[in-house]
Every structure is written in structure tokens, then in C-alpha cells.
Amino acid sequence: MPDLSYRMLQIAGVPAGLLGLDELFEALFEENQPPDAPETLQLLIKGVRKHNFIPKPAMDDYGKVLVREYRHYFNDRSSGGSGAGRDYGQWDGYPREQIPWFPTVSLELCTGCGKCLEVCPKDVFEATKDGKVEVVEPFLCIVGCCMCKSACDPHAILMPERSMLDQYRHGQRHAT
Ligand code: SF4
Ligand code: SF4
Structure with a gap:
């Protein structure tokens, strides 16, 4: 096969x-x-x-x-494309999809204000039909960025701890 x-x-x-x-x-x-x-x-x-x-x-x-x-x-x-999955590139030598750095939105707390959509330089979020926001492209999120979290007044956005990234730096994950 x-x-x-x-x-x-x-x-x-x-x-x-x-x-x-x-x-x-x-x-x-x-x-x-x-x-x-x-x-x-x-x-x-x-x-x-x-x-x-x-x-x-x-x-x-x-x-x-x-x-x-x-x-x-x-x-x-x-429309004539290959349908191939998106190439998210690498971060410090790792395929981007292996780095669990992206926002998580609490739908209970989200008011749908749209500030995250305004500040995010990537197409990570999308507005939903019911007036909230969801994460649709997590691996487009810039590793280390927290701008949307800072902009979200009701604290509906969670980001990972920065220290989590240490295990991915300079091949440390392979060494352990
Ligand atoms: S900034 Fe926060 S409250 Fe506003 S739409 Fe985004 S997640 Fe929802
Ligand atoms: S952390 Fe930065 S790049 Fe990632 S979703 Fe938020 S604003 Fe966009």
C-alpha cells in the first residue's frame, strides 16, 4: 500500500x-x-x-x-488547484504544525467585539454566524505573539505559557 x-x-x-x-x-x-x-x-x-x-x-x-x-x-x-494542504513553514527547525502555539477562544466569554480580527496580522480567526469568533487557522499564528490576547477585554483568549517554547529551542526537545 x-x-x-x-x-x-x-x-x-x-x-x-x-x-x-x-x-x-x-x-x-x-x-x-x-x-x-x-x-x-x-x-x-x-x-x-x-x-x-x-x-x-x-x-x-x-x-x-x-x-x-x-x-x-x-x-x-x-478552480484548477492541487488541493494540497497549506505549507505552514518551520519554526526553529520544527514543522510549524508541531509547535502548539495558537490562541484558544472561550465562546462563553467572547462578546464578538472583533478586536482580535482587527489586530491579528494573519488569517487565524474568523467570525462565526452566531456573532462570535473562532480559530480557523491555528498554525498561521506567529509563534511568541500575544497581541490578540492583549486586545481582548473580556479575556476570552488564552495563549500558551511562553516557557513552553523553551523545549523547542535549539533542538532541546531532541536532547531530552
Ligand atoms: S477580542 Fe475577544 S471578545 Fe472580541 S471577538 Fe475576539 S475573542 Fe471575542
Ligand atoms: S497571537 Fe498574534 S498572530 Fe497569533 S492569533 Fe493572536 S494576533 Fe494573530
């Missing part, structure tokens, strides 16, 4: 590495499966489960992210 593709996604605030996503997306695209058709969610869940474990309590969160990612893939392929 050929090597399967590997993609890291952020699901409910936790990075999840998934095998075989590109192959699944391509197969659905080839079948002209529309991303927003009612049955697409179940087709995605079933396909992902062939090579990955999805915890039951996280099923809704997986479904939401998988449909969003498939929509990106479908739209990119429909």
Missing part, C-alpha cells in the same frame, strides 16, 4: 494528525460530492475512521472541521 498523506488539523483546540485525508478528499471530489450536501458529513467521518481513531465525544467537532477542510479542498480543486 502506498504511503498515506498526513495532515495536522486543530480540532476543538487540540492538534490532531490525520492519515489519508488527501486521498479521501480526492475520492469524494472525483465523485463530485458537494461539500454541503447532507450526506457529506457521514461520508467524511466514515472515510477518516478507516485510518484514524475519532473519540466519540469529539465527533461533532471532527465533523465541523472535516466539512470545512473538504470545502476548501473542493473549491481549490474546482
Whole structure:
């Protein structure tokens, strides 16, 4: 069997590495499966489960992210693109997806004021239909930045402790 593709996604605030996503997306695209058709969610869940474990309590969160990612893939392929996952680059020699530095938004505390959207120089956040903000591209977040957290008056944004980054500096993680 050929090597399967590997993609890291952020699901409910936790990075999840998934095998075989590109192959699944391509197969659905080839079948002209529309991303927003009612049955697409179940087709995605079933396909992902062939090579990955999805915890039951996280099923809704997986479904939401998988449909969003498939929509990106479908739209990119429909306009002549390769559908390839985004290249997030590296940080201090590590693939960016391996550095768990990104904001987490508390939906209970978020007032939807939009300040985080204004101050963030990257496309990390997106406004939701219900007037809140969610993290859609965690690995675009600049490692070490905290601007959105400082701008958020109701303290709805959490960032990791800076000291967490020490273990990734200068190859220290490999040395331990
Ligand atoms: S700044 Fe804070 S309260 Fe305002 S939209 Fe962003 S997360 Fe929500
Ligand atoms: S920490 Fe900086 S780069 Fe990251 S989401 Fe907040 S404002 Fe954007």
C-alpha cells in the first residue's frame, strides 16, 4: 500500500494528525460530492475512521472541521488547484504544525467585539454566524505573539505559557 498523506488539523483546540485525508478528499471530489450536501458529513467521518481513531465525544467537532477542510479542498480543486494542504513553514527547525502555539477562544466569554480580527496580522480567526469568533487557522499564528490576547477585554483568549517554547529551542526537545 502506498504511503498515506498526513495532515495536522486543530480540532476543538487540540492538534490532531490525520492519515489519508488527501486521498479521501480526492475520492469524494472525483465523485463530485458537494461539500454541503447532507450526506457529506457521514461520508467524511466514515472515510477518516478507516485510518484514524475519532473519540466519540469529539465527533461533532471532527465533523465541523472535516466539512470545512473538504470545502476548501473542493473549491481549490474546482478552480484548477492541487488541493494540497497549506505549507505552514518551520519554526526553529520544527514543522510549524508541531509547535502548539495558537490562541484558544472561550465562546462563553467572547462578546464578538472583533478586536482580535482587527489586530491579528494573519488569517487565524474568523467570525462565526452566531456573532462570535473562532480559530480557523491555528498554525498561521506567529509563534511568541500575544497581541490578540492583549486586545481582548473580556479575556476570552488564552495563549500558551511562553516557557513552553523553551523545549523547542535549539533542538532541546531532541536532547531530552
Ligand atoms: S477580542 Fe475577544 S471578545 Fe472580541 S471577538 Fe475576539 S475573542 Fe471575542
Ligand atoms: S497571537 Fe498574534 S498572530 Fe497569533 S492569533 Fe493572536 S494576533 Fe494573530
